[in-house]
Amino acid sequence: MRQALLLILILIFSRKLTFSQQAKLILPIGHTLSVQLAHYSPYNKLILTASSDHSAKVWDAVTGTLLYTIAGHTDAILSAEFSPNGKRIATAIVVTYFFISILLF
Numbered sequence: 001m002r003q004a005l006l007l008i009l010i011l012i013f014s015r016k017l018t019f020s021q022q023a024k025l026i027l028p029i030g031h032t033l034s035v036q037l038a039h040y041s042p043y044n045k046l047i048l049t050a051s052s053d054h055s056a057k058v059w060d061a062v063t064g065t066l067l068y069t070i071a072g073h074t075d076a077i078l079s080a081e082f083s084p085n086g087k088r089i090a091t092a093i094v095v096t097y098f099f100i101s102i103l104l105f
Helices: 002-019
Strands: 035-042 046-051 056-060 067-070 079-082 089-094 100-104
Touching: 035 079, 046 079, 067 100
Parallel strands: none
Antiparallel strands: 035 046, 046 056, 056 067, 079 089, 089 100
């Protein structure tokens, strides 16, 4: 009787352990290369990051949730700023030694 009870308990607990260790696929949502800068929006609700991976990202400052990804540059973004009212973003890269490419969003 004790052996049967022990066997049942082992089966129950081993089944719970098996379910708790299932693999999950987690996709990266952040930048894939180094972050060049990070700025808060004028009202501290958003964070803007710019990266060597040719993208800028806008994050919720409270939850850390990714809200937008800004793509379109052909090189590392070296500068990014919110407009004074926080409704627009300007990003810039150095294309050649003298010229700067600017995208407005």
